[in-house]
């Protein structure tokens with residue numbers, strides 16, 4: 001029996017049995033709708049988590065273990081020789097040392113700020129980064145121009161988000177975009193602190209020039225070119241040799257565990273705070289997605305049982321017809337194939353409807369979130385992320401559920417004795 | 426050469442109630458039908474005519490004895506081989522027509538084309554078969570819109586579409602009035618004239634009259650017609 005003919009015969013039967021099979025297909029659609037909805041929600045939430053805590057699977061941040069500081073083995077220092085050693089670890093493709101600005105600094109801003117008169121004084125925390133790390137996130141050269149010149153800085157994109165969603169609304173300040181801010185210059189006083197007694201004797205004035213926003217930038221403060229931090233630290237007599245951390249980039253994600261082990265052997269540590277937070281939240285999202293998907297699978301399972309009942313009834317009703325098919329040349333296998341093809345059509349219809357339902361539900365929910373929820377940091381355009389794999393999984397599970405449900409009825413149909421089937425009244 | 430050869434064929438059904446003896450419906454049937462013969466089998470209701478026909482048509486394999494149809498030993502064939510035999514070699518006609526109500530007349534006639542390796546040039550042959558039974562103009566009609574005689578003629582067209590050499594019919598005129606029955610009998614005569622082998626089960630004398638040979642199924646055995654037990658006297 002050829003597939004084309006089989007499908008034609010099955011399609012005719014499905015159309016005829018539509019009312020009964022619509023219930024089965026509806027059940028499958030409900031289960032698959034839930035499944036695809038939850039999978040897309042899980043992926044969407046994961047994407048939000050990745051936005052909030054962008055972690056690379058290929059990068060680790062090396063720090064001096066807190067316990068090792070002043071430890072009897074002697075102080076472990078992240079200096080140039082250690083960085084060279086880190087670079088030589090197998091699987092490391094690049095090492096980017098970072099250095100904390102080790103002197104106090106403040107900014108004072110009195111004047112117009114995008115149309116509003118503001119008076120602001122802030123302590124500045126700064127970290128020096130290698131320009132390669134910031135790359136094209138900087139829209140002007142991210143390089144130390146030397147004493148007396150404005151120092152370029154990049155700011156973490158997440159800080160802008162927090163400013164726009166939390167800080168600005170509370171203070172009636174304007175919402176800002178990155179293009180508005182790039183090129184903005186603020187005066188700083190290096191060596192000065194608002195904290196009494198911290199100001200250094202030779203404090204100088206200068207300015208910071210915002211050149212871009214980057215996920216690479218520190219969350220605590222602003223990021224300056226490494227050379228500028230080294231220069232400023234040296235100028236005030238602070239430590240300009242030791243790095244505060246080193247970012248290691250692995251050749252591939254598989255190398256990360258080996259690199260971590262080598263780093264430990266060197267008496268250093270890997271800073272896991274961001275990564276483990278992201279991993280924890282990611283795991284929580286995954287767990288909830290899994291639980292909800294299991295619920296959806298349960299609904300799909302019930303739909304499969306419903307499909308089984310519908311097909312048992314359909315086979316019983318068509319006993320005589322099955323006898324006729326056998327009489328005109330159908331084998332047992334043909335009869336089973338017809339029933340399974342009908343189930344496949346039912347399952348596919350259910351799967352497609354389920355996917356469509358999930359998408360509609362997601363659109364409605366996103367619309368509700370857009371209008372009904374207050375604006376919060378990292379509020380996404382959509383809480384859902386429909387991947388092609390979700391849709392494929394949905395349709396495949398629908399097909400599998402329907403075929404599984406129809407398996408026993410198909411076998412019963414194939415096993416019907418044709419002579420008996422034909423004498424059935 | 427024989428189209429059908431039965432030797433000592435027995436068929437038992439399990440007892441109606443536990444404790445009773447099994448019912449032996451066929452108790453040693455011998456039958457030889459030559460190719461091209463038009464054979465009628467008579468017998469009272471419940472004598473096992475349908476059972477015999479299902480057995481000959483490869484629809485029932487649970488019997489004892491030897492059964493050959495068109496040179497094939499029925500008991501030696503696999504499910505697929507038996508299906509192929511039914512598909513290409515045997516046309517089957519039922520008392521109650523057994524058309525699929527959802528399909529049109531033409532689609533019903535095309536049913537054998539769905540199975541095995543199909544029917545070559547199926548559409549044209551199906552129209553020819555419908556034309557042969559005088560229903561070319563009803564090709565698009567559903568069974569519900571057809572009269573009893575028309576339905577049976579569609580069923581005959583379906584049995585003919587694969588051009589099988591052997592036609593088995595189970596009381597084909599049983600549900601038809603006298604006039605439409607005559608039309609069906611005339612068609613059988615034509616098919617016989619074309620060289621087809623026919624085995625028609627009936628308890629109607631007018632069908633038997635058209636046949637070249639008549640046998641009676643009685644007490645589980647096939648025997649020649651005789652005046653004493655002839656259906657006409659009953």
Ligand SMILES: Nc1ncnc2c1ncn2[C@@H]1O[C@H](COP(=O)(O)OP(=O)(O)O)[C@@H](O)[C@H]1O
Pocket residue numbers: 420423438439450468469470471472473474475476477
């Ligand atoms: N599957 C079956 N199980 C038990 N008995 C059966 C079965 N099929 C037929 N019979 C018995 O066989 C007899 C009828 O056989 P059948 O071949 O239909 O006779 P006919 O066609 O001559 O009227 C009935 O008495 C019925 O009880």
Ligand SMILES: [Mg+2]
Pocket residue numbers: 474475476595
């Ligand atoms: Mg009968």
